[in-house]
Every structure is written in C-alpha cells, then in structure tokens.
Amino acid sequence: MSIAKGKNIRELSKDELIHLFDTMGEKKFRAQQVYEWLWQKHALSFADMTNLSKDLRQKLGEQFSLPALTVDATQYSADGTVKSRFKTYDGHAVEGVLIPTDDRKTACVSSQIGCSLSCKFCATGYMDRKRNLNFDEIYDEVVLINQQSERVYEKKLSNIVFMGMGEPLLNYKNVMRAIERITSPDGLGMSPRRITVSTAGVAKQIRQLGDDQVKFKLALSLHAANDAKRNEIMPINDTNNIKTLIDALNYFYKQTGNEITFEYILFKNFNDSIKDAEELMKIYRQVPADLINIIEYNPIDNADFQKPDEKTVQQFMNFLEKNRVNVRLRRSRGKDIDAACGQLANKEGAL
Structure with missing residues (x-):
C-alpha cells in the first residue's frame, strides 16, 4: 500500500x-x-x-x-444556546451551534464553508462556497459541540441536525461518511434515528439517500408552497421544482420508511396567508410527512423580509391544525448571538 x-x-x-x-x-x-x-x-x-x-x-x-478542527471563538446566548466558530487546518471559519432544551441537547452542524444555493433569506446564502467540509471535519464539529454540552450542561448530545452552513446533499459523500463515523460503535455510537439531514431540495440526491437505505431522518426546507414563490426565494427550485421534490420524497420514504418533515419559514405578506396554508396542506397530503415545522423568521442584514405578527402566525397554524395537519411552531433560539435559523455567518468577525 x-x-x-x-x-x-x-x-x-x-x-x-x-x-x-x-x-x-x-x-x-x-x-x-x-x-x-x-x-x-x-x-x-x-x-x-x-x-x-x-x-x-x-x-x-x-x-x-492530522488536520483537526479547533474552536476559534464561542458565544453564549441568554437562552442557553452556544455558538462556536471553528477554524479549519487551512484557515477557513465555519459555525456550529449547541441548542439546549430540558429534554434534549442538539448540535446544529455545517457541511460546507459558505453555500452555493443563494437562498434569499439565509445569511450563509450570501457567502461564496469556499469548499466542502471533509468527513472528519464534520465529525470534529460534533465532537467539539458534544464536549461543550458535557462541560456546560453535564449532558451528552442527544440529537444532531445538519442545518448549519451549506447544503448537505451537495457534499453527499463526506456527509454520509461523517454520519457513518458518528453512528459507528467505534466512533461516537449515536443512533441514526437521532440525526436529521436538512436539504433545500436536491431531488436526485434525495433519491440517492433512498437507494443507500439510510437510517436517519430527512427534512425538506420548503418555505413556499408554489413554484412561483419558491423560485423567487430559492433559486434551486428552478431545477428542483415542487413536483420533482414530492416524487423524490415519496421514493425516499418507499425505500427507507424514515421520518420526513417539512420546514416552512413564515415571511410577512409573502407566504403567510390562508391561501398559502391551503397550498402547504396539499403538499403535505402528497407525501407521508410526519410533521410541518413552522419557523420564525430571523432578520439578516442582506434581506428585507420581515416576520409576520403573532395573530397571522396563529391563524396560519390554526388553519393547518383544523385540517388535521401535524404542525409545530419552532421558536428560534440564539437570536441575540446570530445563532438562529438562517443567521449563521451573518456578521463578518462578529464572534
């Protein structure tokens, strides 16, 4: 050799x-x-x-x-969230977040340095993609966040979500290899059922996950329930439209039986009407999805979106619940340190 x-x-x-x-x-x-x-x-x-x-x-x-990832800086939110900037061997910075609740400690990890998808509401989308993270760098993120969890909360990580910087399915091999090490008995030994990979919607790779018989959960960042609106905020929809994604998710479920969730950020006067809720309900009924996560929008410097008022959010939620949609409102954590959904890498040198 x-x-x-x-x-x-x-x-x-x-x-x-x-x-x-x-x-x-x-x-x-x-x-x-x-x-x-x-x-x-x-x-x-x-x-x-x-x-x-x-x-x-x-x-x-x-x-x-032995190019290990190191912690470069750490911030602590008033709500207990911990955001870290990690430094790679070649001098790049990438962020990860520890999100604590009473019953779980979750690591939100990144898969790329920057992102190529340019989603209009996401801070990382305004950065260039420098490179993919290697599988061992992703593994290091989890290890370092787990060490923080043990130090700050005296508890090991219970869950991992690939919802940080980058599109995991555009770094497919490294993400899969990292998860193999994270779940292996001679690695971190975590259950794949406690891992969720979130995608902006790469239909071909969603099907590949099905073919690879993965054991982890899948989340689709939908954020708009028709192609015209989704094209406006997520350029990836031009080549991966909603029908293509519905077909891919059904294929994934048929191959794996794994849990699927939809992520849907509410934007004021854009996707928060009852008509939008109706369209979202129709998509939900075409896929064996377990849940729709309604997410609070977190403002970023580059975008003009705003979050709707509480009454609008409640009407949206009520409509879905009345129509037997399993829906949950996900309150954002770590907003005061730009660690919330869509805010990673929000401010240059902020840490």
Missing part, C-alpha cells in the same frame, strides 16, 4: 491502519490504539497519543497529517 507523505491519517480505514503498522514492523494492537485516539479519544495531534512510544509518534507525524 503506497501512501502519499502528509496524507490525512483519518482517511485510512482500520484495516489500512493494521496493514500500515504491519509494514512498519509494529504490533497489530498499535493500530487499534491509534484508531481509538482518532475516533474515540479525539486526539488533536500525534503528541496526544500518550500510550505510543515517542519514536512511533514521531514516525507517524513525519508520514501523516
């Missing part, structure tokens, strides 16, 4: 590590020790691997890199 000098050691499988140590004349159990340091003990450098000899650590350091 030929390995390029400086290769990321976490790219190696356990079998490849065992083979490597064999060729180095090292005992097999050393490979297991290194694997544990990488995926369970969360070593940030080879120097951290204290049960290896200094000589072996030096050899590994000469041959491999």
Whole structure:
C-alpha cells in the first residue's frame, strides 16, 4: 500500500491502519490504539497519543497529517444556546451551534464553508462556497459541540441536525461518511434515528439517500408552497421544482420508511396567508410527512423580509391544525448571538 507523505491519517480505514503498522514492523494492537485516539479519544495531534512510544509518534507525524478542527471563538446566548466558530487546518471559519432544551441537547452542524444555493433569506446564502467540509471535519464539529454540552450542561448530545452552513446533499459523500463515523460503535455510537439531514431540495440526491437505505431522518426546507414563490426565494427550485421534490420524497420514504418533515419559514405578506396554508396542506397530503415545522423568521442584514405578527402566525397554524395537519411552531433560539435559523455567518468577525 503506497501512501502519499502528509496524507490525512483519518482517511485510512482500520484495516489500512493494521496493514500500515504491519509494514512498519509494529504490533497489530498499535493500530487499534491509534484508531481509538482518532475516533474515540479525539486526539488533536500525534503528541496526544500518550500510550505510543515517542519514536512511533514521531514516525507517524513525519508520514501523516492530522488536520483537526479547533474552536476559534464561542458565544453564549441568554437562552442557553452556544455558538462556536471553528477554524479549519487551512484557515477557513465555519459555525456550529449547541441548542439546549430540558429534554434534549442538539448540535446544529455545517457541511460546507459558505453555500452555493443563494437562498434569499439565509445569511450563509450570501457567502461564496469556499469548499466542502471533509468527513472528519464534520465529525470534529460534533465532537467539539458534544464536549461543550458535557462541560456546560453535564449532558451528552442527544440529537444532531445538519442545518448549519451549506447544503448537505451537495457534499453527499463526506456527509454520509461523517454520519457513518458518528453512528459507528467505534466512533461516537449515536443512533441514526437521532440525526436529521436538512436539504433545500436536491431531488436526485434525495433519491440517492433512498437507494443507500439510510437510517436517519430527512427534512425538506420548503418555505413556499408554489413554484412561483419558491423560485423567487430559492433559486434551486428552478431545477428542483415542487413536483420533482414530492416524487423524490415519496421514493425516499418507499425505500427507507424514515421520518420526513417539512420546514416552512413564515415571511410577512409573502407566504403567510390562508391561501398559502391551503397550498402547504396539499403538499403535505402528497407525501407521508410526519410533521410541518413552522419557523420564525430571523432578520439578516442582506434581506428585507420581515416576520409576520403573532395573530397571522396563529391563524396560519390554526388553519393547518383544523385540517388535521401535524404542525409545530419552532421558536428560534440564539437570536441575540446570530445563532438562529438562517443567521449563521451573518456578521463578518462578529464572534
């Protein structure tokens, strides 16, 4: 096995590590020790691997890199939400959020540095996409947020949502590989049922999730219930219209039986009328969706949208509930530190 000098050691499988140590004349159990340091003990450098000899650590350091994510800055909201800016090995910044409630501690993680989808209501959509996060960087986000949860709340993470910066399904391989490590017994050992991947709607990749028989939940960021309005705020709808997405979601459900939710942000005088609620109800009835999450809009500098008043929100909710739609109002958390839905990377250098 030929390995390029400086290769990321976490790219190696356990079998490849065992083979490597064999060729180095090292005992097999050393490979297991290194694997544990990488995926369970969360070593940030080879120097951290204290049960290896200094000589072996030096050899590994000469041959491999270990480009771990680090916490660059942290903010604490009045409501208990914690937002972190993580720094990548090549100097990029990416944000993740710990959202605590009484019964759960949720990590909201990013999958890309920036985003290419340009949704008009989302701060990340106004950034360029610099690059995809690698699978081990996504894993590191979860590890670091879990460490925060244990430190601040003395509880481990209970849930993970891929609702941070970027479109997870446009970084498909890395997201899938990260989830494999997060759910693996020799990784973080989390149940896939406690993971939700949120997409702005990449129909082809939603179908791929079905073909791959994934075990996690899926959320579709709908935000408008007809193509004309959705085209206006989400350019991805030009190539992934609502009918195409309905077909893809039905295919996903047929293949996996996994829970599907719709996410719907209410914008004042745009998608908050009873007619909009009727159209949303019709979409809901065409998919075996478990729930519609109605989300409060969180203002950002680049966009002119406003949130509707409480009366309008209540009328919208009442209409859906009266028509036997399972709907929930999701109050935003972390607004005071720009950690709420759609606000990540809102203000340059704000942390």
